[in-house]
Amino acid sequence: MTEMMLREAIAQTLHDEMLRDSNVVVLGEDIVGGMGTEGGPESTGGIWGTSGGLFDKFGPNRVIDTPISESAIVGAAAGLALSGKRPVAEIMFADFVGVCLDQLWNQLAKFRYMFGGKTTCPAVIRMSYGAGLNAAAQHSQSVYSLLTALPGLKVVMPTTPADAKGLLTTAIRGSDPVIFMEHKALYAVRGEVPEGEYMIPFGQARQVRAGRDVTIVACGLMVSVAEAAAAGLEAEGIGCNVIDLRTTSPIDEDAILDSLEITGRLVVVDESPPRCSLATDIAGLASQHAFSSLKAPIQLVTAPHTPVPFARELEREYLPSADKVQAAVRAVMAYK
């Protein structure tokens, strides 16, 4: 085990996978940093600190710094994947999915199906997402609910450095398109990372905390919010089973349903707006398959049906918080 930040775990995994397989190619805006400047390539090493050193080691054919052209980045990833390579493309902010949605949705996600299973499409599209940095309406969104709804894409959200390594390795070595979502507020989170080969299968949630009273399902940054809420509730004698989904497509239905059999009470914490969201998706799952276990109406703690506001006071109100999660847990506990 080595302690490192989540961003370092990503950089290291990209490096290790490029070393292992010469078909792995990375591309994106400013991933080298300093191309065409006096400071020179690698003078900056990527906006998120997730790609430093790759260019010097693997060269310009495998580490491709692109102009600002998200449609062409994702389209090129699709073309690379159809040509036998394993691209890992970076979209600097998940919000820019708006610029390249066609290439993600109508191209990359559908090739295998439309072509009757004739091809694989092993592309990983990494993107930073999420609110909490006052980056306002076009640099803060949690696009995962939207992307989870698209057949053909897998959607992955690491919350720890170890999971970042295990999930990214699985994404790169797999044969399907994967959206790999990195919460901006988690890049500097530190944790132990296993050395050597480490893969985490998709569709396998992580139990963050055990408890028998309430099931709290979360993903991404919301896992730490759920965890903080649960820690406080334990002092009141309420035991929460906190589940980190890790991947929202595929989703670990068993982890949720098994837990509900024990607790009978469900709180979902979701950073995206509430309509047609991950939260409603999980509520649908529970009411369809765990109806007889449920002891209380499901509580959804989500962002409101609004864009992400700028001002600190507004963004704080926008985001699900430990207080809101605790209130939801108390509500399901109080239900008679």
Place this chain on the structure above:
Amino acid sequence: MQLDRERLLRAYKNMKIIRMFEERLHEEIKTGEIAGFTHLYAGQEAVAVGVCELLDDEDKIVSTHRGHGHCLAKGCDVIGMMKEIYGRADGLCKGKGGSMHIADIEKGMLGANGIVGAGAPIAVGAAMSAKLDGRGKVSIAFSGDGACNQGTTFEAMNMAVVTKVPAIFVFENNKYSENTGVDYAVGTASDIAGRAEGFGMKVWRANGSDFFDVYNTMLDLLDYVRAGHGPAAIEFDTERFFGHFEGDPQKYRGDGELARIRDQRDPLKQFRLKAVELDKIDLSDLDKIDEDVAALIEAAVTQARAADAPSPEDVLTDVYVSY
């Protein structure tokens, strides 16, 4: 429109407002009071002011993530803007937008924009509207050397040409998109105007550090567009004096590069030299403006710091007109 004394003084004042606004933000951001990402416009003042000096409130502009200069030049309220950047309830956009989303529709300022390349198509729509209204108004898309690589910008240029609308594509080539140099990212040997020409537009080029060159070239360009010849494009050679965003260590710059451009390519310094040569104004006039602007910026910061934060329930307002 001749550059008479009044116009010259106003242009200098507007450039000075932008400069001092940005320099002050550069300092205030270090205190941690201002949240979010801020991209400063200092160094490019002659472009925003030289262009907007020739527009009225009915002419439209669409701006970028580096929008403060465009907003100020187009007449957005200095104090309202400062309050917005501080995220205050009575900021220009009620604290909902912040630095990257300042807009003032009544001033013809259709928004700064956090999505690189999003502005040009919107400017084409505004140009269609201007053509429909038939009053000789124009619509301007400000874009950077980075934004010129976005497909949306290409589509907008072609659509403006084929619909023959009064859209003007202003490219501010400050040599960088974030950490990447224009020589690397723009395939046409850094020639952005040439690319626009390829779309079938008449194009101009000018020195974006020189207000007089910007103004005079725009006079010519605007005559052409207002006369109904369709869209046009112009590329300005300009410089950004601060990092891409506040906090950028700028390791991509060469040794002494910042000092050199601040010395040789400063629009305010160049204006002072030329304006005095013209014999219409004295340096003392400009010094007086400097003092007034310093007081204005001081007042803006003081008022912004003292202003109320939005209340949490405001999160829910302004999504729809009715729902």
